[in-house]
Structure formats: structure tokens, C-alpha cells
Amino acid sequence: MAARFADIPFLRVPVGHDAHRWSTFPGERRLVVATRTLTSTIRALETLPPVLRADPRVSVVFAHDPTSAFSDGSLDLLHDAGCRVMPWEQLPYAAPDLILSTSENIDVSEGECPVLVLPHGIGFQKYVPDSRSPRRRLSGVAPDALFEAGRAWTAVSHPEQERQLLAAHPKSAGRTLLIGDPCLDELLVSGDRRGEYRRALGVADGQRLVLVTSTWGPTSLIGRDPGLPARLLADLPWDEYRVALVLHPNVWSAHGAWHLRALLAEALDAGLLLIPPVHDWRPALVAADAVIGDHGSVTLYGAALAKPLALAAYGEEEAVPGTAAADLAELAPRFEPQGGPLRQIEAVLRAHADQPERYAPAVSRAFDEPGTALTRLRTALYGLLRLEPPPTPPPAPLVLVPPGPLATNVTSWVVGTRIETEEAGRTAVTVRRVPAAVGEAWSEEGEGDAGDGCFSHLSVRPGDERDQRLTESASVLVASDPAPTAAAARSWGRDALATWPGSLLAATVLTSGDCLVVLRDGRTVLASADAGNLDPGLVSAAVYTCLRAGHPPAAGSMTLRVGAHRDDVLLSSWSP
Numbered sequence: 001m002a003a004r005f006a007d008i009p010f011l012r013v014p015v016g017h018d019a020h021r022w023s024t025f026p027g028e029r030r031l032v033v034a035t036r037t038l039t040s041t042i043r044a045l046e047t048l049p050p051v052l053r054a055d056p057r058v059s060v061v062f063a064h065d066p067t068s069a070f071s072d073g074s075l076d077l078l079h080d081a082g083c084r085v086m087p088w089e090q091l092p093y094a095a096p097d098l099i100l101s102t103s104e105n106i107d108v109s110e111g112e113c114p115v116l117v118l119p120h121g122i123g124f125q126k127y128v129p130d131s132r133s134p135r136r137r138l139s140g141v142a143p144d145a146l147f148e149a150g151r152a153w154t155a156v157s158h159p160e161q162e163r164q165l166l167a168a169h170p171k172s173a174g175r176t177l178l179i180g181d182p183c184l185d186e187l188l189v190s191g192d193r194r195g196e197y198r199r200a201l202g203v204a205d206g207q208r209l210v211l212v213t214s215t216w217g218p219t220s221l222i223g224r225d226p227g228l229p230a231r232l233l234a235d236l237p238w239d240e241y242r243v244a245l246v247l248h249p250n251v252w253s254a255h256g257a258w259h260l261r262a263l264l265a266e267a268l269d270a271g272l273l274l275i276p277p278v279h280d281w282r283p284a285l286v287a288a289d290a291v292i293g294d295h296g297s298v299t300l301y302g303a304a305l306a307k308p309l310a311l312a313a314y315g316e317e318e319a320v321p322g323t324a325a326a327d328l329a330e331l332a333p334r335f336e337p338q339g340g341p342l343r344q345i346e347a348v349l350r351a352h353a354d355q356p357e358r359y360a361p362a363v364s365r366a367f368d369e370p371g372t373a374l375t376r377l378r379t380a381l382y383g384l385l386r387l388e389p390p391p392t393p394p395p396a397p398l399v400l401v402p403p404g405p406l407a408t409n410v411t412s413w414v415v416g417t418r419i420e421t422e423e424a425g426r427t428a429v430t431v432r433r434v435p436a437a438v439g440e441a442w443s444e445e446g447e448g449d450a451g452d453g454c455f456s457h458l459s460v461r462p463g464d465e466r467d468q469r470l471t472e473s474a475s476v477l478v479a480s481d482p483a484p485t486a487a488a489a490r491s492w493g494r495d496a497l498a499t500w501p502g503s504l505l506a507a508t509v510l511t512s513g514d515c516l517v518v519l520r521d522g523r524t525v526l527a528s529a530d531a532g533n534l535d536p537g538l539v540s541a542a543v544y545t546c547l548r549a550g551h552p553p554a555a556g557s558m559t560l561r562v563g564a565h566r567d568d569v570l571l572s573s574w575s576p
Helices: 002-006 038-051 074-080 088-093 144-148 159-168 182-189 191-201 228-235 249-263 265-269 281-287 297-304 324-331 341-354 360-364 373-385 468-473 486-499 536-548
Strands: 029-035 058-064 085-087 098-101 115-117 127-129 136-138 152-156 176-178 208-214 241-247 290-293 309-311 412-421 427-435 448-451 454-460 476-478 505-509 515-519 524-529 556-562 565-573
Touching: 029 038, 029 373, 038 074, 038 098, 038 182, 038 249, 038 373, 058 074, 058 088, 074 085, 085 088, 098 373, 115 373, 152 159, 152 373, 159 176, 176 373, 182 191, 182 281, 182 297, 182 373, 191 281, 208 228, 208 281, 208 297, 208 341, 228 241, 228 265, 228 341, 228 427, 241 249, 241 281, 249 265, 281 297, 290 297, 290 341, 297 309, 297 324, 297 360, 309 341, 324 360, 412 536, 427 536, 454 468, 454 536, 476 486, 476 536, 486 505, 486 515, 486 524, 505 536, 515 536, 524 536, 536 556, 536 565
Parallel strands: 029 058, 029 098, 058 085, 098 115, 115 152, 152 176, 208 241, 208 290, 290 309, 427 556, 454 476, 476 505
Antiparallel strands: 127 136, 412 427, 412 454, 448 454, 505 515, 515 524, 524 565, 556 565
16 A cells, blocks of 8 residues: 555645644544535535534545536635645545545445435435436435445435435435435524625615526526526516526536626626525525525425425426425426516415415425434534544534625616606606616617606616617616715716717716706706605606606606605705
């Protein structure tokens, strides 16, 4: 063995025949964490730190198998996390006491040490291509050779999965460990931070967050309908809804971020929150008001959080019958691609309000004793290492870290308005905005008129909009930054209208919270409200509508309606 080590001079601490001479920590056991795909690497990095917390007896080294079609990004992730990574070919010489992997499809070297496979999803609910043959295999199941050698141990989150595994692979008898699901435990304990996660994602008070989630493969939601996020953004009012997209890490790893951003360009320009594949999907799911998913695990996690949901795809040829995911598919409504998104979302929300425990039967078959997974995992791991667990308190699930800033700067909107007269003669204007990137196509002919007091126009922030065709076609210009005084706002408005002669008016919010609107004929309208902090895009829409309808644009108090929200706004003439 010494001669073989001598042939591999790049073996370093903590691996190698004489690593003890250089090591700072005299570990009693060596744990090798075997990673292969981006998905499994993410799950290992999320799960292990609290289990191995503050125990110098266990030396940990990562080994990366680069042979997967979905390995791209996993090695970078390990290095970014500060993991000590050895090449896969060194694994036979590492002399591990335990190999742990969250990827079941690994070819470990011959030996006697046990191999613990942790799931990177929920159970065995999907058939996937077998990289070793042209056939399909049950996802999550370790190779038969490991079971035959008496080395494989499979962690499951519910006793149903143990029975399923035994029926599909009889050699797994007695080789399962009931752990629970540490990911679900973190989602549940983080529920109180929902407001913090929403603020981090840029979801305003009163807005609903619709989370679209897709697994990978041609039968997935994104595989079957990549245009769904853009259609949602085109139909859901901008001031009332935000849309987030969670894609399986295999999609990112196989196709790359550049290709995904090109594919989703319209939706991204319209404000889609494209959630990074590593950790942020979890707080985003906690923050969501509704979930549109498929047969992936995130949809089932959403059901476990009692989220209103619908299925926009369900790969019957991939999904395994008789599982919790199959039960969920029987219970969940379908989201029809050609149906109106807003109407369907509202129907899902109403149905959930009437039956909030609708998905409890499916959830009860997927997760065992929520809140205890890390404690049970530590017990199992130390048992396989033949060590007593450390005397520290059992690990508990930790609250999730808020996601990083993801909001896209939307700079142009197609705006629809309706003007009507309320009781006592009060004017009311209803405003509905949709990002221009997914709104109806605009020509250079300008604004439209739907009749019966309904109008439409294009509103643009000229300082931020990169497509000059939109700015040239805009009826309304909106300043990007607040103005310190009304005089400064008037100056900006006059300059903007001079630069863009096709526009009718320009609006600026003041640092005081009021809003100043400059008309092309020179008139200036000051808008104020008791609530303050007026949105210049909404105020300018109301003034524009008054002009188009032949109403005086500074006619005193009016009602501004945006969805269910109402503001009393005072419009008055202003002069220096």
C-alpha cells in the first residue's frame, strides 16, 4: 500500500498514508462525502454542518465524481464552501470509515466501509435514465452491488418508502434508516420569517407571490411549457402579483445560466424572480402565496407547507404510481396552459381557503415526525462511524437565511385604465399595469382606446429603459429618482418632454411623497394623498386618463383603484 501511495504524490491532508504527521486535528474516524451532481452537492452542504457540529473526532473530506451529466457547478460549489476536495480516483486510498452520499448513483471502490445514501429529494417518486444502461431506474436507490456487499444504507423520510424500496429491490431488506426530512424541518421552522423573506425578494405589502417550480426533463413544467412564466407576468397585474421561478439544479447544470436567461429573457425583463439553484428556493417557497408545479419534490414541499397549488405538468411516464407525489397529483387541480392565468390563480386561492387541509393525506405519506430529522440523522451517522455522539445537545433545524436581492428593474409598462363616476359625483380611476416586455405589442401609433371610459397607454422610465423604441412610443414618462422639490420635478418633466416629443406628460415623485405631473401644454398637476409615498406611474396613469376622457386633470379629490386597494388622491394645479 505504501508503494501505491508513493505513486500518488498529490495526496494531502487529511488523506494519505502519513496524513497524521501533518494534521492539526487528531481525528478518530474519517468520513468521505461523495458528491456527483449539483443537486446532491447542494443537499450535502445543507444537511451535514449541524450534524457534525463541534466534533474534532471526525475528519471530513469530500470526493467529487465528475462523470454525471449534471456535475457542472458542483465542484465550484464545494470550493466556494471551503470544502477539502480530493480527486475521485484517490477514493480507494482514502481508507474511509464511512462514505456518505446524497447521490445514489455512485461507483465507490471496493472495501468494507458502509455507504450511507441520503435522499436529495422526497423518497423514490421518479423514474430517471440509467447512466449504466439504456433503461430507466428508480431514482434514489443505491446500486444492487452495494446491497449485495452488505455496505449500503439508505435513509428514508417515511416508512412507506421503506416498503416501496423493499418491493422494488428485495436486497435492500434491513438496510434502511428512518430519518425524516431535514429540509422540510427547516422550511417549517422558518415560517415565522415569511415577511422577512418576502421583503428580501422585493414583494411589497399587499402583493401575492406566485412561485412556479419545475423538475428537470422533457416532461417537466419548464420542458413542456417554457413560456408559462411570461404568460403569468402578462396576465397578473404588476401592482398585485410577483412571479418567481424555481428550476431543478439539473436544469441549471445541464443547460447553463446563460441559456436559461436567454430562454426566459421576456419574463426576466418583466420582473421574473429567477431563484438561484443553491439555497434560495427554500425561503422563496416559504414566502410564496401560491405554487404552480409539477411532479418534482418542491411541489410536495409546498403541499407540506399548506400552500395553495396547482399542477401545470405531471410526467405520468416518469412519476411512480402509489407514492405521495402520485397522491398529490390526484388531489391537486390542473393549471391549464391555455386558460387565463389570473382566473386560475384566483380559483386556486379560493379553493384553498375553503379546504386548507386538502393535501394533508399526501403529505402524511411523505414525512415522518417533522422536526426530528437532524437528531435521527446524527444518531444514524455516528452509529455507522462506531462512535458515541458528542455530548452536545442534539441538532435542531435552523431558520433559513433570507434570499439575496433578485428583483429585476422593470422600466416600462402597458397600462390599462378605466374612469367612472362614483356616487356623489366623485371621479374614480382604476389602473392595471403589465410589464411591456410581456404586454401587448406596441406600435409607434401610440395609445389605444377600448371605449366605455377604458384607455391604454405605454409608460416608460426613460432614464432606465434600454429599448429606445419603447421610450419613443411612450405616452407617459416617469422619473427614476425622487426630486427634492416641486421646482426640480417640473424642470425634469420639461426636459423629458422636450427630449421625447411623442409623450403627453411626465411624472416625478417628490421626497415628500407627493407627485408632480408636467403636461405637454405647460400645465402642472400636484398629486397628494394622506397615505403619502405615491407611485408616479399610478398617478400619471390617472392624470392621463382624465385628459383622454375630457376631465379636468386637476379637478380636486379622486379615487385611485389598484386591485383591491383604494387611495384618495387630491389633484391640484401647481405653479412656482
